[in-house]
Amino acid sequence: MNAQKRILFVDDDRDFLASQSIYFRSRGYDVLTAASGEEALRLLEQEVPDIMILDLMMEHFDSGFRLSHQIRKNERLKEVPLVMLSGVATATGQRFDGEAEGLRRWSQLDAFLDKPITGRQLLKVIEEKTGAAR
């Protein structure tokens, strides 16, 4: 069995953070949460999680991109898988317009997923990205 994997969830929806924490803790993960980009950056000064799940639209429509860009500038966090969640991508009928694609590269994401998303779906991605398949 792998060492306990640590997930950081960054989302301004506290109910979402609560349910994801419970779901993943019950599966043996260590879960960290932050309700804003600022809070996440503060947390990341101390911690290096195994994977980060960021919400795209927090304070601003592109808060997630800004945050991931900030994270990627940090040497310690360069290799940590980054998953972005967005509630608007499919709704507009275009998953990425040109600008968003550029933003995605700029923020060096490993995956981009649509919201609403279930723990079950996330679990698969997390196992795959952290090599934690058990």
Place this chain on the structure above:
Amino acid sequence: MSVGKKGRILVVDDEYGIRTGVHQLLELEGYAVEEAQTGRDALAALERRPFDLVLIDYRLPDIDGLTLLQAIRSREFDVMTCMITAYANIETAISATRQGVDFFLPKPFSPEDLIGVVETLLRHKAVRQEAEELKLAHEASLLELASEKSQTHSLVENLRDAVLVVNRSGEVALVNRAMASLLDSEEGRLLRQPAEAILSGERFTPVRDALATPAPGRTLFDMEIGERQYMVSLSPFHSAKRDLLGHILTISDISEIRRLALEKSRFIRTMIHEFRSPLGAIKGILEVALDRSLGGSLDAYLPLLDRAEKRLDGMVELIGNLLSLSRIEMEKRGGASTRPIDPTPVLNEVGELYRERVQARSLTFAATVEPDLPGVCVGAEDLRIMLTNLIGNAVKYNREGGELGVRVSRAGGEARIDVSDTGLGIRAQNLPHVFDEFFREKRPETREIEGNGLGLAIVRRLVERASGRVEVSSTEGAGSTFTLFLPLGA
């Protein structure tokens, strides 16, 4: 024919026998007949009422027939004339014709002759009258046509859309003001110029291309000039015989339509986000419960399920607000009542609605209405929605044990409704945005407060619909006051 059954005839003769004989004969034929013995009597009769025909004896006691004829013509009576005389010689005939006589009947004549002449003359008159009427009608329609033409011209001239008509040889045949201003020119300088030359510059390249290779039907395309978007339409026009006469080019500024469409899709995007967040939260909570992540006891899930219910309530409220917005949008014209109402019952009703929550938060609620205030011109339901939103916010954003005040008063010619709280307040830089749809101030203190950012947007739309306005003043950390200004009834 103007009068009488078949026409009105004046018989002018000093000779009693002839006068009465002619009178009786014509009356039997169905004409209305009057007699005159002298020229002066005849003129007096003609002055009194219109006649269709005057039968004039050449020899009259006062003035002769020719002088009478002259008088009739010079006074422009619309009447046929027939000269009757026993002295039928060439000279009298010529003189009478010079005076414009319509017929010359020599004595003696038979009744049939007379009747034949009368009928012919009256028919002439009818034809002449008809021709006159036709002429008038024709002139009138020409006038109408001219005014229609000028109407059409001023219509085209004042169209908001830019219009350019190009003839078959590619020259400008018509240009309106909007087109001239789009081309930075004047209409007079553009007429008869080659269209290609006046549509110069890179920005008109697509238009020039379309004109150079015109399609058989209408061509439509979009174009941008600077910051503005245009829709270009190019249509051929043909003569009645289907020959190509030229092309009509119209360029319409659609920037505002585009802006509204963009605004709408932004609104929809935000709305979707506003629905997906609670859906995601509820879905996550249900998953945890179904997964038994916290073990088999239901109690462990109650706080989460409670949250799920709150989020569902939020969605129901969001739907309600979206419906209100769309209703206001659809009723924009004539939807609001301007009949003045007493705001007190509405205020009491809303106060009652929030009583429990006011108590739960230990707030002091004070409402005052200025006595003898005339009615306020607003729909009662609209006022109820506005007060529900404003008082609801004052409860939500207040501090525990704070104060909540509603004051209805008169300010100049308007009703003034202040709703104030002693709560979180709003940051100065956010004040201009609080009435925007979906705007919510993101501060650590506001995070736990439910809301969808539509309440104040609804208030603004409703108050503006009632020809009023809403203002806000606030100090961060001290509280906010929202003020509605509404027209007062008489």
